[in-house]
Amino acid sequence: MISLFRATQSFAQCSICTKTAQQLGDGPARGFNTGILYLAFLPLGLIAFLGIRWWINERKSS
Template sequence: MKQLGLFLMILLCSVQAMAQCSLCTKTAQQLGEGPAKGLNNGILYLALTPLLIIGILGYRWWRSNRTNE
């Protein structure tokens, strides 16, 4: 349970990370402050969704294999 809490804490802290490649950064700088934040949040949202799905499936697989041993 501690590991899950630590994972969630790291995940929530990483939401503030800059998720833009150099090309997207240059485009966002030309658009201004507001659209740049929106672009960054959209990139993070699109990246976190499949990672969360994989994480949930991995946790369920790990939990089911742990109880069988």
């Protein structure tokens, strides 16, 4: 769970994004990585939230 909040240490880039980040420099590349991780967090968080709600409802009905 802690690793989700260490966005600057992650390398969440495809090969095209890596080339773009290399051309931007160090500071903007870190922001680029952070932006990619923030965009990935919303759908993953939503899936986790729905899964937990489903699991709780299934436990109550059993």
